[in-house]
Amino acid sequence: xxxxxxxxxxxxxxxxxxxxxxxxxxxxxxxxxxxxxxxxxxxxxxxxxxxxxxxxxxxxxxxxxxxxxxxxxxxxxxxxxxxxxxxxxxxxxxxxxxxxxxxxxxxxxxxxxxxxxxxxxxxxxxxxxxxxxxxxxxxxxxxxxxxxxxxxxxxxxxxxxxxxxxxxxxxxxxxxxxxxxxxxxxxxxxxxxxxxxxxxxxxxxxxxxxxxxxxxxxxxxxxxxxxxxxxxxxxxxxxxxxxxxxxxxxxxxxxxxxxxxxxxxxxxxxxxxxxxxxxxxxxxxxxxxxxxxxxxxxxxxxxxxxxxxxxxxxxxxxxxxxxxxxxxxxxxxxxxxxxxxxx
Amino acid sequence: xxxxxxxxxxxxxxxxxxxxxxxxxxxxxxxxxxxxxxxxxxxxxxxxxxxxxxxxxxxxxxxxxxxxxxxxxxxxxxxxxxxxxxxxxxxxxxxxxxxxxxxxxxxxxxxxxxxxxxxxxxxxxxxxxxxxxxxxxxxxxxxxxxxxxxxxxxxxxxxxxxxxxxxxxxxxxxxxxxxxxxxxxxxxxxxxxxxxxxxxxxxxxxxxxxxxxxxxxxxxxxxxxxxxxxxxxxxx
Amino acid sequence: xxxxxxxxxxxxxxxxxxxxxxxxxxxxxxxxxxxxxxxxxxxxxxxxxxxxxxxxxxxxxxxxxxxxxxxxxxxxxxxxxxxxxxxxxxxxxxxxxxxxxxxxxxxxxxxxxxxxxxxxxxxxxxxxxxxxxxxxxxxxxxxxxxxxxxxxxxxxxxxxxxxxxxxxxxxxxxxxxxxxxxxxxxxxxxxxxxxxxxxxxxxxxxxxxxxxxxxxxxxxxxxxxxxxxxxxxxxxxxxxxxxxxxxxxxxxxxxxxxxxxxxxxxxxxxxxxxxxxxxxxxxxxxxxxxxx
Numbered sequence: 001x002x003x004x005x006x007x008x009x010x011x012x013x014x015x016x017x018x019x020x021x022x023x024x025x026x027x028x029x030x031x032x033x034x035x036x037x038x039x040x041x042x043x044x045x046x047x048x049x050x051x052x053x054x055x056x057x058x059x060x061x062x063x064x065x066x067x068x069x070x071x072x073x074x075x076x077x078x079x080x081x082x083x084x085x086x087x088x089x090x091x092x093x094x095x096x097x098x099x100x101x102x103x104x105x106x107x108x109x110x111x112x113x114x115x116x117x118x119x120x121x122x123x124x125x126x127x128x129x130x131x132x133x134x135x136x137x138x139x140x141x142x143x144x145x146x147x148x149x150x151x152x153x154x155x156x157x158x159x160x161x162x163x164x165x166x167x168x169x170x171x172x173x174x175x176x177x178x179x180x181x182x183x184x185x186x187x188x189x190x191x192x193x194x195x196x197x198x199x200x201x202x203x204x205x206x207x208x209x210x211x212x213x214x215x216x217x218x219x220x221x222x223x224x225x226x227x228x229x230x231x232x233x234x235x236x237x238x239x240x241x242x243x244x245x246x247x248x249x250x251x252x253x254x255x256x257x258x259x260x261x262x263x264x265x266x267x268x269x270x271x272x273x274x275x276x277x278x279x280x281x282x283x284x285x286x287x288x289x290x291x292x293x294x295x296x297x298x299x300x301x302x303x304x305x306x307x308x309x310x311x312x313x314x315x316x317x318x319x320x321x322x323x324x325x326x327x328x329x330x331x332x333x334x335x336x337x338x339x340x341x342x343x
Numbered sequence: 344x345x346x347x348x349x350x351x352x353x354x355x356x357x358x359x360x361x362x363x364x365x366x367x368x369x370x371x372x373x374x375x376x377x378x379x380x381x382x383x384x385x386x387x388x389x390x391x392x393x394x395x396x397x398x399x400x401x402x403x404x405x406x407x408x409x410x411x412x413x414x415x416x417x418x419x420x421x422x423x424x425x426x427x428x429x430x431x432x433x434x435x436x437x438x439x440x441x442x443x444x445x446x447x448x449x450x451x452x453x454x455x456x457x458x459x460x461x462x463x464x465x466x467x468x469x470x471x472x473x474x475x476x477x478x479x480x481x482x483x484x485x486x487x488x489x490x491x492x493x494x495x496x497x498x499x500x501x502x503x504x505x506x507x508x509x510x511x512x513x514x515x516x517x518x519x520x521x522x523x524x525x526x527x528x529x530x531x532x533x534x535x536x537x538x539x540x541x542x543x544x545x546x547x548x549x550x551x552x553x554x555x556x557x558x559x560x561x562x563x564x565x566x567x568x569x570x571x572x573x574x575x576x577x578x579x
Numbered sequence: 580x581x582x583x584x585x586x587x588x589x590x591x592x593x594x595x596x597x598x599x600x601x602x603x604x605x606x607x608x609x610x611x612x613x614x615x616x617x618x619x620x621x622x623x624x625x626x627x628x629x630x631x632x633x634x635x636x637x638x639x640x641x642x643x644x645x646x647x648x649x650x651x652x653x654x655x656x657x658x659x660x661x662x663x664x665x666x667x668x669x670x671x672x673x674x675x676x677x678x679x680x681x682x683x684x685x686x687x688x689x690x691x692x693x694x695x696x697x698x699x700x701x702x703x704x705x706x707x708x709x710x711x712x713x714x715x716x717x718x719x720x721x722x723x724x725x726x727x728x729x730x731x732x733x734x735x736x737x738x739x740x741x742x743x744x745x746x747x748x749x750x751x752x753x754x755x756x757x758x759x760x761x762x763x764x765x766x767x768x769x770x771x772x773x774x775x776x777x778x779x780x781x782x783x784x785x786x787x788x789x790x791x792x793x794x795x796x797x798x799x800x801x802x803x804x805x806x807x808x809x810x811x812x813x814x815x816x817x818x819x820x821x822x823x824x825x826x827x828x829x830x831x832x833x834x835x836x837x838x839x840x841x842x843x844x845x846x847x848x849x850x851x852x853x854x855x856x857x858x859x860x861x862x863x864x865x866x867x868x869x870x871x
Contacts, residue, residue, distance in 0.1 A: 429760050443762075494762065
């Protein structure tokens with residue numbers, strides 16, 4: 001009885017927090033330009049995917065280089081259902097989530113038996129190989145050009161002057177909020193604690209009675225579902241699902257996002273999403289002010305991602321959020337020994 | 344040959360050795376004794392350059408070597424035979440021996456040294472092309488001492504050479520150590536739990552307990568000291 | 580029947596290229612227990628450099644030599660500057676660090692040489708030999724490929740077995756602590772190991788270049804193939820890398836011929852998963868079966 005009440009409290013707290021964030025996003029979206037709404041939408045769908053990935057890697061300790069491909073699964077599902085079969089938006093997004101979660105479960109079963117570089121290599125193969133399906137079955141997947149999705153029309157009740165971009169931002173933000181709510185609850189739940197335990201010491205977790213494989217697979221399914229949902233939102237916002245948008249570079253960008261934000265941290269996933277969206281435009285500005293060539297300009301964000309990945313992992317393995325946490329710890333004096341000293 | 348002054352080493356917050364001082368004269372044999380965890384291995388690891396000291400000084404043949412890494416000290420004539428031998432199982436006996444001298448340039452000298460080592464441990468020639476992991480405990484210890492000798496060291500650090508070996512093998516090894524000192528003037532710092540066999544070959548002894556030196560002096564005197572033996576050395 | 584022969588010959592030639600890159604992965608794994616995810620990017624850079632040198636100087640062999648030398652240098656620099664900081668730490672860090680390098684190298688290649696694919700002139704004819712009136716899918720350049728990789732593998736084997744440096748490198752890989760006690764400068768051996776591995780990778784890049792248009796993304800798949808080949812043969816085993824490369828090359832050639840070329844990478848994924856599930860230590864590993 002007491003336990004139920006405790007769980008209730010976490011859920012309620014998260015619901016309130018999510019609702020508060022939703023209200024803030026609503027006002028922000030109403031205040032900014034259509035172009036910035038598009039950016040907001042991009043940040044939202046990246047956040048959805050990044051949140052799932054950061055939980056997988058930070059909370060559960062599994063690395064995946066295949067989440068870009070999983071986003072593709074979500075995107076193509078929406079593209080086929082909405083663009084070709086005329087489904088409504090919400091059912092299509094749900095379907096995208098479910099389909100990607102299903103594929104994630106298969107991947108997860110394999111991934112549960114792999115560790116470290118082996119897991120990275122296998123998910124890398126998945127990421128590089130999956131786009132090949134688009135070429136092999138051009139009728140189903142539209143080949144190199146991909147599939148087009150008709151723009152989602154804002155409901156009549158919002159007025160005829162309501163910009164498409166704002167509506168897309170609302171859709172994307174809705175998916176992000178759902179992901180945030182689900183993952184916040186997961187982090188504090190028994191399942192989340194089990195995932196952490198497995199990450200920290202598999203043998204100990206097993207001895208404590210945890211089903212390690214099931215925990216790993218669950219984490220993979222959850223993160224895949226988020227990637228699928230994010231990919232579906234991406235398809236809706238960009239109105240396109242094409243192989244060129246889901247290369248290995250996307251998976252590596254997602255990795256950069258979670259490393260930058262701090263593994264395992266949902267606020268960090270937000271930092272990462274902001275970086276992934278804003279970095280290209282900031283680097284464009286830099287390129288323009290130094291009148292760099294187009295080749296340099298178009299590759300500058302990628303170069304920055306590479307430097308970030310290497311730099312962060314060498315200098316600050318916990319990322320931005322970790323650095324913020326460390327700063328917070330230093331400002332608040334503690335009497336107990338630090339983690340390393342206790343070891 | 345070797346002077347250690349106030350040496351202190353930490354593993355994290357734990358002080359493994361604390362303000363240890365000892366001296367080993369050239370051509371002398373000094374035994375470091377004490378129970379498990381007394382800090383004997385930490386002492387050798389620090390002197391040999393595997394671990395950095397956090398305080399104190401190490402002087403080898405007049406030169407201060409305190410922070411120098413192990414691979415440099417080998418070239419200065421300091422050889423360390425760690426607990427278990429430090430033999431590389433995936434390599435053959437011949438390769439292990441060769442490795443011991445590879446940092447020397449002169450090929451002829453290396454070949455001469457190999458002949459000498461094989462003369463001391465003929466078993467190694469018999470097992471020359473076998474993988475070191477197939478050797479028995481005693482043979483492995485011989486190999487590890489042999490490859491240390493391949494570098495023509497002036498100071499030999501031995502960490503529990505008798506561990507896990509039959510008494511007759513232990514006797515053989517101690518005899519070899521004595522011979523090396525007599526015939527080549529090799530200086531030896533020997534760490535042992537088996538106090539009796541160590542003190543039988545050593546000139547002096549140093550007893551450690553929880554990282555501190557608790558007794559030091561002539562080997563025979565230490566061996567005869569009942570109280571000391573029972574307190575720190577077990578019923579050796 | 581002739582199609583089967585063609586596919587087999589093609590598979591052997593491709594397999595040798597995978598073997599060369601797999602060999603570089605194995606060398607690095609043996610020395611520093613790291614999978615170099617940037618290997619594809621490194622060999623891409625050296626191949627691009629060769630392409631530029633050939634274009635400006637007109638000499639294939641000069642470009643060839645430059646690629647190999649820059650490969651050596653690049654390997655050494657990467658180890659000293661980047662890898663040194665993640666050696667011996669949690670494996671996740673090394674994975675992320677090498678991936679970061681991969682991304683940077685792809686970006687740099689795009690910046691310097693642009694995104695448009697380039698052609699790469701082969702030193703020998705890529706036209707197949709004529710056998711009983713028709714051209715098989717195996718020509719002088721393929722012969723060169725096979726001989727070059729076998730030669731490189733042989734030289735590496737000789738280096739490791741018969742020289743002092745090779746012995747020190749093996750010692751540093753098996754037991755760095757014991758090696759240090761025998762005067763081996765372990766850190767330096769790691770650098771040499773990475774340099775040699777990059778050399779092998781550069782060779783592979785030069786051999787694959789004529790058959791693909793050289794663009795920044797063509798080398799992603801190579802890493803997947805090399806990793807699969809290395810795992811198949813056993814990450815500890817250089818012999819395994821060569822055999823694994825051959826087996827993979829043949830398998831993928833058949834897949835490409837009978838099922839479609841766009842499924843080749845997924846087929847490699849399938850083989851990789853199968854090996855990791857059934858016999859994770861690979862065909863030739865001497866390591867005891869360990870839970871990966």
